[in-house]
Amino acid sequence: xxxxxxxxxxxxxxxxxxxxxxxxxxxxxxxxxxxxxxxxxxxxxxxxxxxxxxxxxxxxxxxxxxxxxxxxxxxxxxxxxxxxxxxxxxxxxxxxxxxxxxxxxxxxxxxxxxxxxxxxxxxxxxxxxxxxxxxxxxxxxxxxxxxxxxxxxxxxxxxxxxxxxxxxxxxxxxxxxxxxxxxxxxxxxxxxxxxxxxxxxxxxxxxxxxxxxxxxxxxxxxxxxxxxxxxxxxxxxxxxxxxxxxxxxxxxxxxxxxxxxxxxxxxxxxxxxxxxxxxxxxxxxxxxxxxxxxxxxxxxxxxxxxxxxxxxxxxxxxxxxxxxxxxxxxxxxxxxxxxxxxxxxxxxxxxxxxxxxxxxxxxxxxxxxxxxxxxxxxxxxxxxxxxxxxxxxxxxxxxxxxxxxxxxxxxxxxxxxxxxxxxxxxxxxxxxxxxxxxxxxxxxxxxxxxxxxxxxxxxxxxxxxxxxxxxxxxxxxxxxxxxxxxxxxxxxxxxxxxxxxxxxxxxxxxxxxxxxxxxxxxxxxxxxxxxxxxxxxxxxxxxxxxxxxxxxxxxxxxxxxxxxxxxxxxxxxxxxxxxxxxxxxxxxxxxxxxxxxxxxxxxxxxxxxxxxxxxxxxxxxxxxxxxxxxxxxxxxxxxxxxxxxxxxxxxxxxxxxxxxxxxxxxxxxxxxxxxxxxxxxxxxxxxxxxxxxxxxxxxxxxxxxxxxxxxxxxxxxxxxxxxxxxxxxxxxxxxxxxxxxxxxxxxxxxxxxxxxxxxxxxxxxxxxxxxxxxxxxxxxxxxxxxxxxxxxxxxxxxxxxxxxxxxxxxxx
Numbered sequence: 001x002x003x004x005x006x007x008x009x010x011x012x013x014x015x016x017x018x019x020x021x022x023x024x025x026x027x028x029x030x031x032x033x034x035x036x037x038x039x040x041x042x043x044x045x046x047x048x049x050x051x052x053x054x055x056x057x058x059x060x061x062x063x064x065x066x067x068x069x070x071x072x073x074x075x076x077x078x079x080x081x082x083x084x085x086x087x088x089x090x091x092x093x094x095x096x097x098x099x100x101x102x103x104x105x106x107x108x109x110x111x112x113x114x115x116x117x118x119x120x121x122x123x124x125x126x127x128x129x130x131x132x133x134x135x136x137x138x139x140x141x142x143x144x145x146x147x148x149x150x151x152x153x154x155x156x157x158x159x160x161x162x163x164x165x166x167x168x169x170x171x172x173x174x175x176x177x178x179x180x181x182x183x184x185x186x187x188x189x190x191x192x193x194x195x196x197x198x199x200x201x202x203x204x205x206x207x208x209x210x211x212x213x214x215x216x217x218x219x220x221x222x223x224x225x226x227x228x229x230x231x232x233x234x235x236x237x238x239x240x241x242x243x244x245x246x247x248x249x250x251x252x253x254x255x256x257x258x259x260x261x262x263x264x265x266x267x268x269x270x271x272x273x274x275x276x277x278x279x280x281x282x283x284x285x286x287x288x289x290x291x292x293x294x295x296x297x298x299x300x301x302x303x304x305x306x307x308x309x310x311x312x313x314x315x316x317x318x319x320x321x322x323x324x325x326x327x328x329x330x331x332x333x334x335x336x337x338x339x340x341x342x343x344x345x346x347x348x349x350x351x352x353x354x355x356x357x358x359x360x361x362x363x364x365x366x367x368x369x370x371x372x373x374x375x376x377x378x379x380x381x382x383x384x385x386x387x388x389x390x391x392x393x394x395x396x397x398x399x400x401x402x403x404x405x406x407x408x409x410x411x412x413x414x415x416x417x418x419x420x421x422x423x424x425x426x427x428x429x430x431x432x433x434x435x436x437x438x439x440x441x442x443x444x445x446x447x448x449x450x451x452x453x454x455x456x457x458x459x460x461x462x463x464x465x466x467x468x469x470x471x472x473x474x475x476x477x478x479x480x481x482x483x484x485x486x487x488x489x490x491x492x493x494x495x496x497x498x499x500x501x502x503x504x505x506x507x508x509x510x511x512x513x514x515x516x517x518x519x520x521x522x523x524x525x526x527x528x529x530x531x532x533x534x535x536x537x538x539x540x541x542x543x544x545x546x547x548x549x550x551x552x553x554x555x556x557x558x559x560x561x562x563x564x565x566x567x568x569x570x571x572x573x574x575x576x577x578x579x580x581x582x583x584x585x586x587x588x589x590x591x592x593x594x595x596x597x598x599x600x601x602x603x604x605x606x607x608x609x610x611x612x613x614x615x616x617x618x619x620x621x622x623x624x625x626x627x628x629x630x631x632x633x634x635x636x637x638x639x640x641x642x643x644x645x646x647x648x649x650x651x652x653x654x655x656x657x658x659x660x661x662x663x664x665x666x667x668x669x670x671x672x673x674x675x676x677x678x679x680x681x682x683x684x685x686x687x688x689x690x691x692x693x694x695x696x697x698x699x700x701x702x703x704x705x706x707x708x709x710x711x712x713x714x715x716x717x718x719x720x721x722x723x724x725x726x727x728x729x730x731x732x733x734x735x736x737x738x739x740x741x742x743x744x745x746x747x748x749x750x751x752x753x754x755x756x757x758x759x760x761x762x763x764x765x766x767x768x769x770x771x772x773x774x775x776x777x778x779x780x781x782x783x784x785x786x787x788x789x790x791x792x793x794x795x796x797x798x799x800x801x802x803x804x805x806x807x808x809x810x811x812x
Contacts, residue, residue, distance in 0.1 A: 020371055025306040028361075032306075032313040033199035039192030039316045039484075046185045046323075047128060053178050056138030059506040063263075067498065070267035070636040071130050074234060074643070075275060079119055082226050082643055086115045087650075089222065093215055097557075097752040103208050107215035110201055114219030114286060116277045117193040122227050125278035125491055132182035133266075133498035134240040136520070138745035139175040140503065143168050143513040151177075171330040172516045176335050179495045179520065183488030184323035186278045189318045191484045193218075194285035195309065198293070202305055209305065210294035210549075217290035218745045219352045220283035222293070222655075224276075225738035229598055229650050230274035232731030234643035235268025236602045239633065239730075240723045241609025242597040248721045250617065250624075251711060255504035258623050260616045260630035261609055264639050266501045272730055273494035273528060281487050284538040285312070288480055291545030294474040298552060299470035300384065301371025303362060310361065311392055311477040314353045319484020321432055322346025326488075335523040336411070339492070343403065343485050347396050348404040350481040358389045378466050387460045392472040395478025395541065398453040398484070399534055405449065406533035409442040410693035411526045412701055416442075420698040420721070424707050424714035431698065431721035439691030439728075446533060446686040450540050453726045469548030476541035478564035479534070490531035493524030522536035522700050529693030532734050536685040543678045550674065553748055554667050557755035573671050583661055583669030587676025590657045591684050594650050594739055595732040597786060601646035608638050648787040652778055654739050658746045660775035661756045663768045670747050677743055685736040692729020693720040 005293040021029070055061050090108045098104035104696075197216055202209040245251050255262050289308060296304025326342035328335060344646035363369060366380040409416045416438050423430040457475040461468025500517040503509035509517065575581060611633055624629030662670035701707070708714040757764045 003703075006128075016243045020302060021202065021209075021305050022302050022370070025302060026203065028306045029199050029202050029309060029586050032309045033196055033203070035313045035316050035550065036192045036196035036199060039188045039195070039320070041186045042320055043188035043192065046188065048130065050132050050135065050178055050182050050185065053135040054138045055134050056141055057506060060134050060137055060141075060502055060508055063502050066632060067133070067266045067270070067502075068130040069127050070263060070633075071270045071275075073636075074267065074271050074640045075123055077270075077640060078227065078230055079123070079642060081695050082119070082223060085226075086112060086219070086223070089218075093218075093749070096749055097756055098211065099208070102299075103205070103211055103494040106201075106205055106208075106212040109215070109624070110197070110212055111215035111219040113197060114216035114283075115223045117197055118220040118223040118282050118286075119227070120195055121186070121189050121282040122224075122275035122279035124189050124277075126275040128182050128185050129270050129274040129491060129495050129498070132178060132495050134502050136175045136179045136495060136499035137503040137506075137509055139178055140171060140499065140513045140516040140520075141509045142174075143171040143511070152591045154291050162239075168512050168516070169330055171513070172335075172519070173304070175499070175516055176328055176520060177326075178337070179492050179499070179524075180326045180488055181323070182495050183491030184484075186274070186491045187319055187323060187487035187507055188485040190278060190282045190285060190487045191312065191319060191480075194282055194289065195312055195316060197286065198289045199309060202293070202309065207297065207305065210290070210297050213290040213293055213748055214745060217283070217287040217751065218742070220286040221738050221741045221745055222651075222754070224279040225282035225654060225735060226647055226651050227273075227279040228276040228735045228738055229731065230643045230647040231268070231272035231645050232727070232735060233605055234639045235265070235272030236638050236726040236731050237605035237609055237642060238264035238268045239726050240602065240606035241613055241635070243604075243719055243723050244610055245613040245617070248716055251506060253710075255501035256660050257505040257507075258626070258630065259621075260632055261635045262501065262505060263632035264609070264635040265269075266498050267636055268639065269494035269497050274491055277490050277528075277531065277734060278487060278594075280539075280734060281483060281490070281531075281535060282535060283738055283741065284535060284542060285480055285483055287745065288473070288476040288533035288538060288542040288545070289716045290745075291542055291549055292470075292477050294549040294552070295466065295470040295473045295545060298374070299372070299377060299464075299466045301369045303369060304371075304470070307361060307388065308473070309476055310357055310472070311354055312480040312483075314357060315481030316351055316484060318346045318350040318353065318481060322485040323488055332607050334413075335520060336407070336526060336678065338353035339523070339527060340403075341491055343482065343489070344400065345486050347400055347482055350478075351393060351396055353564045354392050354478070354481070356390055358385045358392075362388055374464075374466065377467060377808065379688055380462065380464055380467065382462065387467065387471055388474055391457045392478035392481075394453050394457045395475035396481060398475065398537055399479050399482045401449055402446065402533045402537050403530050405442070405445060406690065406693075407526055409438060409690045410529040410697060412522055412697045413703075415548050417694050418701065421701040421706055421718065422692050424698065424717040424721075427713075428717040428720035429676055431695070431717045432724055435691045435698070435721055435725060436693045438694050439689075442603060442690040443683045443687040446536075446690075447682045448536050450682060454541065454544050455536075455678075466548075466552070469545060469551075472541060472548065473545035476538065476545055479538055479541060482534070486531055486534050489527040491752055493531075496520040496524035518704070522697065525532055525573075525693060525696050529689060529729070532689040532693075532729065533686065535734060535737050536682060539685070539740050540678060543674070543740045543744050545568065546741070546748060547671070547674055547678070550671060550744065550748050550751060553751045554755065557752040558759075573668050575672060577668065579665045579669045580672040583665055583672035584676040586657070586661055587673035588677075588680035590653065590673075591675075591677055591680040591736060591739070593738065593783070594653055595684055595688065597650050597653070597783070598732040598735055601649075601786070602731050605639060605642035605646065608642060612638060632700065646786070649782040650735065650739075652782045654742045655746055656775040656778050658743050658781065659750060660772050662750055663772035663775070666758065667751055670751070674744055674747055677740055680761045681736045681740045685733050685775055688728040688733030689727075690735075692725030692733065695725035696729070698722075
């Protein structure tokens with residue numbers, strides 16, 4: 001496109017703010033940093049409470065130690081692998097444009113800090129979860145009747161099992177409290193480290209903080225995506241392999257110690273659901289703050305550097321209240337009632353405190369905002385306090401509505417899951433079809449709810465696009481006020497699942513105690529589904545806000561280009577232009593490809609687990625009568641190697657796709673690419689998460705005695721449905737959240753470079769073409785290598801032996 005380069009061609013106007021960190025705001029940010037540190041102190045207190053609980057029998061301790069060893073080994077290898085990748089990105093960020101070298105160095109340094117905080121959040125979540133699971137099982141064991149080893153006074157009747165000497169409700173409440181307090185630790189570390197990192201950047205870099213925070217957010221998002229994908233592949237490969245051979249082929253319980261994949265399955269719960277999801281929610285927290293501060297500086301000036309931190313700081317305080325408020329009562333219908341109570345108490349107190357903060361901190365008119373140079377904003381009618389309060393309220397209400405909507409589609413007591421359970425009477429095909437139907441339908445409602453929330457926040461800005469985008473970012477910070485409790489809910493799920501696994505493998509928890517753990521596990525399935533629903537909501541709000549930041553970054557980059565010739569690249573964001581339409585389609589396509597790669601990776605790795613478990617049953621027939629012990633470590637090793645090998649391709653796709661689109665088609669097409677990814681990613685993530693959650697709980701219904709119970713054809717059908725849903729809900733679905741934010745942040749970071757090398761004295765079509773070609777080559781090569789892999793076998797040196805085992809298994 002030829003002609004003068006003007007803001008009109010961009011459909012936007014550069015927003016230049018003269019914001020600065022005033023002394024008063026510096027004090028406020030210091031207080032916010034202190035609140036973040038207080039959150040970490042509360043986490044330490046909760047750790048001590050959890051570790052003070054009993055660990056049960058020697059058999060239970062031995063199983064828990066095996067899970068701990070496997071989880072530590074996997075995460076250590078994963079973090080070593082990612083460490084090298086982080087160092088490479090550290091230097092690549094140095095090459096991207098920045099206002100000055102301190103800003104450029106700070107961006108790279110805080111990239112490493114964001115990555116370290118994200119990894120630490122995930123690791124801490126795993127570390128405590130693998131120690132809490134056995135304590136939850138031990139607490140439930142108090143409801144298991146003891147059988148004396150010798151008759152009392154020679155009376156054989158006295159040796160028969162008696163009734164539990166403790167109240168069953170008290171036992172259930174104690175076990176639940178341990179599991180939820182474990183999640184509370186992870187929640188406090190998530191909000192504490194996220195808020196501390198952002199506060200430190202603001203204190204050190206003041207008005208330049210938003211640009212440095214781009215590095216902090218990218219570090220958090222990249223590591224979270226790798227941990228989410230890698231952990232998801234590990235956990236679902238083990239889970240699917242264990243179910244297909246153990247439940248379907250051998251007809252043994254889920255966590256039967258005769259199944260060689262059980263330890264790997266329990267390890268996977270921790271490295272996938274605990275470590276992966278904790279890192280995911282941490283990066284959601286960090287990235288939302290990045291977007292809010294970037295837009296806040298432009299929209300609210302001086303106040304915009306502190307207010308976006310003030311709202312989540314309030315959320316830290318209310319999260320502490322919410323976590324301690326989760327205290328089960330005898331009148332509760334289920335454990336979910338207590339969790340809902342803690343969540344809503346936290347949300348309501350957050351709303352009240354934010355209202356107080358808004359009317360104390362913000363001025364009553366836009367003209368009184370200091371550090372704002374935009375005449376449009378300064379002359380805007382209305383009250384900035386109303387905009388801020390309503391926008392934050394939108395985020396809080398959205399979290400509550402998503403929680404209820406997701407619960408409706410995934411809880412065992414609700415009609416959708418019961419309907420899926422009924423289809424088990426006609427076989428696995430109808431179970432799969434009904435689950436897909438449920439997921440597709442629920443995705444529409446969730447997407448509509450999220451979309452309406454974004455639009456509602458957007459309308460608050462009136463005629464000012466910058467105020468509208470900042471309102472969307474503030475809605476994201478409102479949702480952040482619930483994150484501490486949400487993370488606690490998420491970790492509660494795998495801890496409960498592991499506790500049931502340890503109990504079943506040890507054989508030391510039976511009767512009423514086993515039922516306590518089964519009930520907690522069902523609640524945990526629902527809390528995990530709810531967490532995934534809220535996580536995608538945070539992803540969309542953060543991505544929408546980052547999209548606004550991207551728009552502003554283009555405008556600023558264009559204003560720095562001193563030329564009257566626009567060159568060949570079209571800067572317009574008009575979707576009617578072919579290059580932008582291509583970008584939109586490519587953005588949607590990347591979500592599909594990313595999801596397919598993740599699910600296929602689970603399929604390949606699960607195949608290796610199936611072959612290995614079959615081999616052990618065949619070559620060690622004594623396993624079935626307990627005279628021989630399975631080789632648990634073999635399956636853990638297969639899952640570890642395969643997960644680390646498979647996570648590279650989705651990660652490279654997320655980083656390279658925006659680079660390829662931006663340098664090939666221009667920043668307008670890149671903006672459309674992001675829009676396509678956000679829209680498709682929202683629907684896909686909810687569909688995958690809710691389908692998987694419904695299949696899992698439909699299986700629980702059958703196992704509880706509905707439609708034939710365990711061992712029936714209906715049970716086998718729901719197990720197959722659950723194995724289809726496993727990579728949906730725990731690998732591909734939740735990994736879309738960090739995917740969206742990684743691509744948005746990469747686009748935000750490269751936008752100035754795309755403009756710089758497309759216009760003015762630095763214009764270089766050859767360089768653009770070379771960068772685009774390299775990015776496309778990396779994507780194509782990674783996908784090709786991934787598709788060339790057969791069923792992963794773990795140990796390449798032993799491939800011939802495993803292949804023969806596989807052939808024998810197929811023949812048998």
